[in-house]
Amino acid sequence: MLTQNRFFRPLLWPTVLTLVSLGILIALGSWQIERLNWKLDLIAMIEHRMAEPAADVPAESGWPELDLKALEYHHLRLAGSFINDKELYYFTQNDKGEAGYDIVTPLQLENGSVVLVDRGFVPLEMKDPATRVAGQINGPTTLTGVARAPQARGMFSAVDDVAKNIWFTRDPKAMAAALKLDRVAPFYVDADATPNAGGFPIGGRTQVTIRNEHLQYALTWFGLAAVLFAIYLSYHWSNGRIGRRKT
Numbered sequence: 143m144l145t146q147n148r149f150f151r152p153l154l155w156p157t158v159l160t161l162v163s164l165g166i167l168i169a170l171g172s173w174q175i176e177r178l179n180w181k182l183d184l185i186a187m188i189e190h191r192m193a194e195p196a197a198d199v200p201a202e203s204g205w206p207e208l209d210l211k212a213l214e215y216h217h218l219r220l221a222g223s224f225i226n227d228k229e230l231y232y233f234t235q236n237d238k239g240e241a242g243y244d245i246v247t248p249l250q251l252e253n254g255s256v257v258l259v260d261r262g263f264v265p266l267e268m269k270d271p272a273t274r275v276a277g278q279i280n281g282p283t284t285l286t287g288v289a290r291a292p293q294a295r296g297m298f299s300a301v302d303d304v305a306k307n308i309w310f311t312r313d314p315k316a317m318a319a320a321l322k323l324d325r326v327a328p329f330y331v332d333a334d335a336t337p338n339a340g341g342f343p344i345g346g347r348t349q350v351t352i353r354n355e356h357l358q359y360a361l362t363w364f365g366l367a368a369v370l371f372a373i374y375l376s377y378h379w380s381n382g383r384i385g386r387r388k389t
Contacts, residue, residue: 151383160374164367171363178356188350191215196286202255202325210291210329215350218331220259221284222251228321229271232309233300236263236344243269245343246312246330248323249285256323258314258330259287262343276340287331288348 196217200208230246242265249259268274293311300310304320318326335346378384 149383149385150378152378153381153383156374156377160370163370167363167367167370171360171367174356174360174363178354178360181352181354181356185352185354188215188352192217192288192348192350199251199257199327202253202327205328208328213289213329214291215348216289217286217334218289219284219286220249220251220257220331221282222249222257223282224249224259224279225256226271226278226280228323229307230258230309230317230321231269231307232260232312234263240265242266243308244312244347246309246317248321248326249331255325255327256318257327258312258317259285260290260312260330260332260347262333262338262345262347264342264344268342274340274342277338277342279338285333285336287333287345289329290332290348291329 192215194216196219199218199220200213225248228248232244232246233241234244235241242263244263245261246258247261248256250256264274271278290312292313292315295311295313302309302311302316307320309317312330314326314328314330318324332348333343333345335344338345375384
């Protein structure tokens with residue numbers, strides 16, 4: 143006859159190792175939940191800023207103390223003249239994965255200061271301005287775009303080829319130094335999708351889609367913890383260390 147007198151005799155080292163491993167896996171899963179909440183807040187913040195009406199460019203006098211992260215993704219209104227003979231070429235891809243360049247052109251504002259404007263994408267064969275003369279804007283102009291903080295150079299980022307004027311990160315400070323321009327804003331602006339004459343450059347290149355896979359990562363870590371615990375119980379069951387005593 144069986145009774146309800148269950149027993150469990152855990153082995154020392156399998157138990158210690160399992161508890162340590164469970165602690166690590168659960169901690170990793172919890173960290174991913176925290177990252178998930180952070181990423182959701184970030185996405186909501188960007189969407190909110192992108193939906194706000196355009197504002198004027200921050201005053202040049204405040205640029206040294208400007209909080210670039212607080213400015214980023216706000217729409218700005220700009221008025222000035224492009225310095226077309228000082229174009230910069232940022233190597234990138236379009237939405238179809240085709241290689242090309244974003245045309246980054248200094249815009250001299252009415253007060254003489256300069257903001258670098260990413261005017262948009264052109265294919266590799268249209269790097270030469272002579273192939274897109276219609277898209278060159280001469281004289282005073284106005285535009286609206288999205289403020290962007292300087293791009294951080296990653297571990298695997300290619301080195302900018304200043305001599306050939308080909309760039310792999312958009313850093314206004316480095317670009318201004320290469321152009322020998324003063325009074326350049328510490329941020330740059332992505333031009334909006336307003337079409338340019340001749341069709342190029344193609345603006346509206348601001349990327350607002352942010353990968354958010356933290357929930358899947360969290361479920362993976364928690365799932366591994368559950369599997370580990372099941373293996374632990376199965377191991378003890380197969381070794382006769384979990385069961386019910388017989389009478």
